[in-house]
Amino acid sequence: MTTTPFGERALVMGLTPVEHKGLYYYTDRYGEIVYRKLAALRSEMDLHPTDGVEVPMLGIFTRAPGSEDEFGYCGVISDLYKFVGNDLLNENIRTSIREVGMPILRENTLISEDFTRMRNEMIIQSAQAVVNVGDVLPVLIVNNSYNGTRAATVSFGIATSYNTDSVTFGFSLGEMRQVHVASSSVHMASAVSSYMEVFSGNIAEMITRSFNTMLTEDQMLGTLDMIEKFGKKRREEISKLLQEMNQTPEGEEVQLPSAWHMFLAIVRYSSFEPNINIKRMLENAAESVLVIPTRMYGVLERLQSS
Secondary structure (H helix, E strand, O other): OOOOOHHHHOOOOOOEEEOOOOEEEEEEOOEEEEEEEEEEOOOOOOOOOOOOEEEEEEEEEEEOOOOOOOOEEEEEEEOOOOOOOHHHHHHHHHHHHHHOOOOEEEEEEEEOOOOOEEEEEEEEOOOEEEOOOEEEEEEEEEEEEOOOOOOOEEEEEEEEEEOOEEEEEEEEEEEEEOOOHHHHHHHHHHHHHHHHHHHHHHHHHHHHHHHOOEOOHHHHHHHHHHHHOOOHHHHHHHHHHHHHHOOOOOOOOOOOOEHHHHHHHHHHHHOOOOOHHHHHHHHHHHHOOOOOOHHHHHHHHHHHHO
C-alpha cells in the first residue's frame, strides 16, 4: 500500500506550504513549527534546501508562539508522518465534552522544552465526594507530539487534592490512540459519556477499596523498585511523601501504606514532574497499585478498543 507523500497531505493536515522552499508551517497558542524537506547533496553546488536528491525525511524546527527568536532544530520525522495540530486536537475534545453537557472547570497544559510534545489536562466540573479523600473530579488528558514520539491520544483520569496541591492522574488502560480529528467529535462525545458513567458508578468504590487495602512489604518495595528505574532521586522523593502520608503515632508499630497512599504519593510527585515522558511512566506505576473494580476494567477496555 502506497502512502501519499507528506507534502501532498500538508494542507489537509492543517500545515501551510511555503512555495519553492520545501517548508511546511503551523502555529497556534502552544507554539510554532516548521517541517523542512531534506535532500542528499549531489555536489557542493547544491545550495538551495530542495536541491539534490530528496530523501523521505523532514527536519523539525520549533519556537515559542509569537517569538522572534530563530527556530530551533528538534530532529527529523518520516515522510509518512501524520501531523495533528495541538489547537485543533484540543478544540475537538472540548467540543465533545460540551456535547454531553459537562462544563470544563480548568485546563492544565504542559509543553516540552522543544515544543514538540503536549499534554493538556481538561478537568471537568462534576465532583464526587469520597470518604477519607474528598472531592474527586473526572479528567480528560490530551496528548500529542510533532516528532512522532507518540500518537495523538486521549486518556481518562481523575483529579483530587492532597493538602493544598492538586494532583491529576490518567489511566493508561482507558487511553484511545491516534485520534482521527475529522470524525473525532461524535466518537469522543460517546466516549466522554461512557467515561462519566464509569466515573459516577465506580470511582468511589475504586478509591475506597484502594484506601482499605494495605500493601505487603514485597508490593511496596516492588513498586519503589519500578520507580527507581526512572531515577534514584525520584524513588527517594516518593518515599519521603509516602512517609509523610503514613505517619505512625509514637510508640505504635509502623504500618505499611495502603494502596491509595502509595498511589497518591506517586501521583503527587508526578504532578511536579516537568518531563512528560517520565510523568506518564510514573502514572503507569501508580495505576499498577490501584484496586480497580472488574466492571470498571471492562468499560475502560471497551473505550480503548472502540
